[in-house]
Each structure stands twice: as C-alpha cells, then as structure tokens.
Amino acid sequence: MRTDIIHYLEEDIRKRCEKESNFFGMGGYHHIRAVVKNAVQLAGIYGADVEVVTIAAWLHDAASITDYALYENHHIHGAEMAGDLLKGFRYEEKKRELVQKCILNHRGSKVMEKQSPEEICVADADSISHFDAVPSLFYLAYVQRKLDIDDGIDFVKNKLTRSYQKLSERGKEIYKDKYEQVISVVV
Numbered sequence: 001m002r003t004d005i006i007h008y009l010e011e012d013i014r015k016r017c018e019k020e021s022n023f024f025g026m027g028g029y030h031h032i033r034a035v036v037k038n039a040v041q042l043a044g045i046y047g048a049d050v051e052v053v054t055i056a057a058w059l060h061d062a063a064s065i066t067d068y069a070l071y072e073n074h075h076i077h078g079a080e081m082a083g084d085l086l087k088g089f090r091y092e093e094k095k096r097e098l099v100q101k102c103i104l105n106h107r108g109s110k111v112m113e114k115q116s117p118e119e120i121c122v123a124d125a126d127s128i129s130h131f132d133a134v135p136s137l138f139y140l141a142y143v144q145r146k147l148d149i150d151d152g153i154d155f156v157k158n159k160l161t162r163s164y165q166k167l168s169e170r171g172k173e174i175y176k177d178k179y180e181q182v183i184s185v186v187v
C-alpha cells in the first residue's frame with residue numbers, strides 16, 4: 001500500500017479545500033472524504049484494488065476544488081492532474097492509468113463505458129456520498145443557491161434521487177434501504 005501517496009493526498013486535498021478560492025467550501029472536503037470511505041467499503045464487495053480506488057477517490061474532484069473554471073470538464077482536468085502527481089511519486093504505470101480512468105469516468109452525467117471494477121467503485125462511491133452529506137446539500141441549496149424552503153427541499157430530493165439512479169445495478173441493490181430511509185427524512 002502506497003501510504004506515502006495517500007497521506008500526501010489527505011493533507012493536500014484538505015489544504016486545497018480550505019483555500020478561499022475553493023467555490024465549494026469545506027462541503028467539498030466532506031464530500032471527498034465520504035467518497036473515499038465509501039470507495040474503500042465498496043472495493044471489498046466489487047473486487048476492486050483498494051489502493052487504486054482510494055487514490056482515485058481523493059483525486060476525483062481535485063480539479064473542481066482547485067479552480068471552479070475547470071468544473072465543467074473536471075473529470076478530464078482531474079485525470080491530467082492525477083497523472084502528473086502520480087508520475088512525481090513514481091507510481092506504477094498500470095495503476096496510474098487505472099486511477100486516471102476512474103477519475104475520467106466518475107461522472108454519472110457523462111455516460112461513458114466503465115470497464116473495470118475500480119471505475120464502477122469510484123463512480124458508485126461518488127453517487128452514494130450525497131447520502132452521507134445531506135447537511136451539505138441543504139447548505140448548497142439555502143446558503144449558496146439562496147433557494148426558498150420548498151425549492152430547497154425539491155433541490156435536495158432531486159439531487160439524492162438522481163444520485164441513486166446513477167448507481168450501477170449492484171450499487172442500487174446495496175444502497176436501496178439507505179436511499180429509502182434518507183428520502184423519507186428529507187421529504
């Protein structure tokens with residue numbers, strides 16, 4: 001396990017999130033940490049390489065938290081950033097490429113063929129992480145987007161439902177109860 005890389009990322013991502021220039025505020029950090037936690041859990045179930053998914057999960061939104069201008073294509077920019085960073089750490093080439101694929105294909109809204117268990121794992125971990133961060137979603141709705149009460153509820157409910165629908169078939173099965181419980185609290 002390349003704990004040197006993982007420790008570096010824990011620190012580096014937190015620092016990037018703390019910067020004034022990070023549009024997503026510390027909500028972004030909570031999100032990324034939840035994605036890491038879920039990716040590690042799912043790796044065991046999906047038979048994915050836990051080191052690869054941990055590194056990819058830390059880096060999957062690195063471009064968005066660094067520069068909001070990169071948000072639209074943050075999967076592409078993030079994969080490039082990860083490539084440079086991991087080359088610096090002399091990370092094994094095959095694994096580096098897999099990390100980059102996980103980042104490139106993590107977005108459910110950009111439908112691309114996910115070929116490896118690692119890619120499915122990171123994408124599912126990303127989608128389900130909204131369920132660990134319901135307070136952050138309300139913060140996004142009421143503080144950042146300044147929605148009124150009803151619109152905020154709709155916003156959060158839609159975001160959670162869309163996230164659930166983006167899961168792989170296996171992910172939907174695993175998280176069915178969690179989805180129903182969280183939705184019942186929000187609405």
Ligand SMILES: [Fe+2]
Binds near residue numbers: 074107
């Ligand atoms: Fe993302």
Ligand SMILES: [Fe+2]
Binds near residue numbers: 031035060126
């Ligand atoms: Fe994400």
